[in-house]
Amino acid sequence: MAKITKRSPLAPERFPDLPAVDGVRFATAAAGVRYAGRTDVMLAVLDAGTSIAGVFTRSSTRSAPVLDCQAKLGGASDGPAAILVNSGNSNAFTGHYGQTSVDEIARATAMATGVSANRVFTASTGVIGEPLPHDRIVQKLQDLNDGLDAARIEDAARAIMTTDTFPKGAQAQVEIDGRTVTIAGIAKGSGMIAPDMATMLVYIFTDAMVAQDRLQAVLSNLTDRTFNCITVDSDTSTSDSLMLCATGASGVDATDNPVFTDALHRVMLDLAHQVVRDGEGASKFVEIRVTGAASAADARTHAMSIANSPLVKTAIAGEDPNWGRIVMAIGKSGAAADRDRLSIRFGDVLVAENGWVCPSYREEDGAAHMKGQNLLISVELGLGEGAATVWTCDLTHGYIEINADYRS
Amino acid sequence: MAKITKRSPLAPERFPDLPAVDGVRFATAAAGVRYAGRTDVMLAVLDAGTSIAGVFTRSSTRSAPVLDCQAKLGGASDGPAAILVNSGNSNAFTGHYGQTSVDEIARATAMATGVSANRVFTASTGVIGEPLPHDRIVQKLQDLNDGLDAARIEDAARAIMTTDTFPKGAQAQVEIDGRTVTIAGIAKGSGMIAPDMATMLVYIFTDAMVAQDRLQAVLSNLTDRTFNCITVDSDTSTSDSLMLCATGASGVDATDNPVFTDALHRVMLDLAHQVVRDGEGASKFVEIRVTGAASAADARTHAMSIANSPLVKTAIAGEDPNWGRIVMAIGKSGAAADRDRLSIRFGDVLVAENGWVCPSYREEDGAAHMKGQNLLISVELGLGEGAATVWTCDLTHGYIEINADYRS
Numbered sequence: 127m128a129k130i131t132k133r134s135p136l137a138p139e140r141f142p143d144l145p146a147v148d149g150v151r152f153a154t155a156a157a158g159v160r161y162a163g164r165t166d167v168m169l170a171v172l173d174a175g176t177s178i179a180g181v182f183t184r185s186s187t188r189s190a191p192v193l194d195c196q197a198k199l200g201g202a203s204d205g206p207a208a209i210l211v212n213s214g215n216s217n218a219f220t221g222h223y224g225q226t227s228v229d230e231i232a233r234a235t236a237m238a239t240g241v242s243a244n245r246v247f248t249a250s251t252g253v254i255g256e257p258l259p260h261d262r263i264v265q266k267l268q269d270l271n272d273g274l275d276a277a278r279i280e281d282a283a284r285a286i287m288t289t290d291t292f293p294k295g296a297q298a299q300v301e302i303d304g305r306t307v308t309i310a311g312i313a314k315g316s317g318m319i320a321p322d323m324a325t326m327l328v329y330i331f332t333d334a335m336v337a338q339d340r341l342q343a344v345l346s347n348l349t350d351r352t353f354n355c356i357t358v359d360s361d362t363s364t365s366d367s368l369m370l371c372a373t374g375a376s377g378v379d380a381t382d383n384p385v386f387t388d389a390l391h392r393v394m395l396d397l398a399h400q401v402v403r404d405g406e407g408a409s410k411f412v413e414i415r416v417t418g419a420a421s422a423a424d425a426r427t428h429a430m431s432i433a434n435s436p437l438v439k440t441a442i443a444g445e446d447p448n449w450g451r452i453v454m455a456i457g458k459s460g461a462a463a464d465r466d467r468l469s470i471r472f473g474d475v476l477v478a479e480n481g482w483v484c485p486s487y488r489e490e491d492g493a494a495h496m497k498g499q500n501l502l503i504s505v506e507l508g509l510g511e512g513a514a515t516v517w518t519c520d521l522t523h524g525y526i527e528i529n530a531d532y533r534s
Numbered sequence: 535m536a537k538i539t540k541r542s543p544l545a546p547e548r549f550p551d552l553p554a555v556d557g558v559r560f561a562t563a564a565a566g567v568r569y570a571g572r573t574d575v576m577l578a579v580l581d582a583g584t585s586i587a588g589v590f591t592r593s594s595t596r597s598a599p600v601l602d603c604q605a606k607l608g609g610a611s612d613g614p615a616a617i618l619v620n621s622g623n624s625n626a627f628t629g630h631y632g633q634t635s636v637d638e639i640a641r642a643t644a645m646a647t648g649v650s651a652n653r654v655f656t657a658s659t660g661v662i663g664e665p666l667p668h669d670r671i672v673q674k675l676q677d678l679n680d681g682l683d684a685a686r687i688e689d690a691a692r693a694i695m696t697t698d699t700f701p702k703g704a705q706a707q708v709e710i711d712g713r714t715v716t717i718a719g720i721a722k723g724s725g726m727i728a729p730d731m732a733t734m735l736v737y738i739f740t741d742a743m744v745a746q747d748r749l750q751a752v753l754s755n756l757t758d759r760t761f762n763c764i765t766v767d768s769d770t771s772t773s774d775s776l777m778l779c780a781t782g783a784s785g786v787d788a789t790d791n792p793v794f795t796d797a798l799h800r801v802m803l804d805l806a807h808q809v810v811r812d813g814e815g816a817s818k819f820v821e822i823r824v825t826g827a828a829s830a831a832d833a834r835t836h837a838m839s840i841a842n843s844p845l846v847k848t849a850i851a852g853e854d855p856n857w858g859r860i861v862m863a864i865g866k867s868g869a870a871a872d873r874d875r876l877s878i879r880f881g882d883v884l885v886a887e888n889g890w891v892c893p894s895y896r897e898e899d900g901a902a903h904m905k906g907q908n909l910l911i912s913v914e915l916g917l918g919e920g921a922a923t924v925w926t927c928d929l930t931h932g933y934i935e936i937n938a939d940y941r942s
Contacts (some may be wrong), residue, residue, distance in 0.1 A: 221890030254858025444938030450662025484627030530852030
């Protein structure tokens with residue numbers, strides 16, 4: 127069983143107060159898929175008329191539920207819909223049995239909720255390669271349906287956790303055309319985090335009204351600026367799933383509305399940052415800003431090379447302003463860089479420029495910044511206009527402890 | 535100062551007996567560049583007529599000595615040559631001062647040895663971004679020249695160490711045309727190891743006679759099958775340098791000779807494996823064989839994705855036969871894979887096939903293999919003929935200990 131580790135030092139003080147989103151209800155259950163003494167299944171039921179968009183891992187070994195969701199997303203969208211998630215077992219690399227489990231769960235969910243089986247989206251997160259004991263979930267479905275409640279989103283956030291040390295939620299409420307639009311989202315994830323297109327499990331709900339194709343467009347665009355800009359350990363899950371459900375219950379058409387898009391962006395970035403803050407073993411939250419690159423893609427390549435470097439991440443863990451390792455990570459990235467043009471800053475402290483340490487730099491200034499819990503590393507390449515910002519955490523003994531013995 | 539850690543549990547029993555190579559002599563000194571109480575400079579002088587080939591890091595932030603070697607390698611090769619290496623300071627990202635240090639050391643080496651300055655190749659390894667106190671090295675050059683001795687190669691191997699826990703040497707002697715040809719090499723390196731073209735510092739000497747262009751060709755070819763197939767932490771040094779010096783003193787023309795090439799391959803592979811065996815914090819030596827890929831490049835991509843995955847490496851550290859993480863690493867690599875065609879073996883134990891765990895697989899069999907010190911992970915993709923083998927080590931608390939506090 128996954129270890130229950132103490133709450134991340136980077137965790138928010140408490141779970142936020144999430145407003146109910148009209149048109150969606152939640153329920154959770156303790157099915158004993160793998161964990162004992164905690165909830166491990168969550169059901170969300172969405173009213174008829176809900177638009178659903180999704181982005182998923184691009185892993186070539188992605189799980190049966192992911193493949194199933196991708197197949198269903200393009201389908202009919204008139205009736206109600208349901209999302210059924212279990213933690214403890216990812217139903218990934220489980221052969222043809224994997225699809226059987228998905229089908230059984232979808233069928234049982236359909237029966238209990240009255241939702242068509244082709245509008246039941248499932249997700250599983252946890253250990254890879256072990257058959258999912260789907261009967262345990264199926265047995266709970268009537269109870270789950272009976273317990274549906276719009277106020278139970280925090281319970282849902284808790285039920286989908288695996289090695290997470292805190293549940294993750296974020297919300298926004300904005301005025302559009304004089305009416306209130308609500309967005310509330312939950313996420314899980316703390317290891318195997320280097321999303322290549324979606325990430326972990328994330329479910330965001332809104333009562334805004336947006337057609338499915340426009341909802342998908344805004345979701346994909348914002349994913350590239352949020353969940354695709356975080357990394358804990360450079361490893362990519364076989365189960366990453368992000369779904370955005372717009373019930374339309376507010377009656378407000380938010381299609382291409384910048385106020386709605388900005389609010390959604392804030393919610394997604396908040397959840398993405400919380401995933402990094404719960405990075406396995408993390409003791410520092412690190413923002414890496416790269417500017418002046420030859421292109422945006424080059425900037426991202428450099429930023430991710432720094433964010434994923436074990437030597438950079440261990441230096442941060444040791445509160446060591448070891449900017450030489452930043453230089454190393456830039457050098458190895460494969461993207462364009464000119465040693466003599468780049469400059470490096472820790473927070474506001476100019477560390478290096480002109481291919482050398484800055485004459486005014488004092489080690490104690492760099493060291494003082496590294497002692498903080500929220501760090502900023504900025505690199506200006508001096509080559510062009512390309513820019514990227516990514517977020518990561520440090521690499522500590524805690525990561526080794528959690529991952530050297532995850533299954534036992 | 536770098537911590538003096540205890541000898542790697544994967545180290546060979548002792549340094550091998552390296553035969554003298556006719557035409558090359560060594561000397562070492564304790565110049566106090568950074569370390570106290572140990573040698574940190576090595577000089578090798580090569581007789582006139584020596585062919586020298588080299589491969590170097592492709593880092594865009596590579597060090598001044600690397601840039602200098604690359605510029606000099608194509609030059610005249612009639613006279614004698616010298617190699618001067620210091621440990622403790624890499625003279626990387628040291629601005630224009632970096633080239634000044636190289637020039638000063640080359641000039642002093644030329645004066646002391648009688649070798650032309652444009653045939654003096656230098657290398658520096660250690661901390662990045664601090665000016666090299668080259669005066670300390672210059673002051674030792676007369677003593678170094680006075681101490682030159684063909685038998686001092688083991689001393690040379692020790693003087694170039696940084697975080698290495700043991701000196702690395704390998705040798706081969708083969709008969710060609712009824713005469714003996716000798717190859718002897720030394721290497722240093724244990725962290726920041728994911729060579730993208732050469733690796734760490736490696737110096738190999740032979741008394742074979744091979745023209746420079748043919749020597750370069752064989753070296754580049756064998757590097758792709760040895761040093762470019764190892765990784766400790768996915769990080770690439772700014773100083774990686776590999777030089778092969780053929781003195782020709784044996785009088786044996788070994789140009790394109792398969793016996794010579796095979797012997798050289800063995801020496802290079804031996805040294806490459808020793809670098810992995812001294813991987814920072816390593817407790818397991820892991821061979822990863824990928825076969826059946828769509829192409830050789832795909833096979834390498836998959837193999838390196840497995841070898842560099844923090845989750846795979848921590849599972850190995852925990853002796854956990856967590857083959858799900860192998861599936862994850864294949865899935866994220868970006869190279870072609872079909873979940874339902876691949877099979878995975880730990881040693882001789884078939885673990886997974888047909889997209890699922892093998893019915894005959896027993897967890898205790900996988901666990902038994904993982905308890906060994908030398909592990910083999912094989913993946914057959916079932917797609918084509920592409921194959922690659924790479925070598926790596928596990929990711930342990932020792933890596934964090936060494937790297938979270940390297941500079942302090």
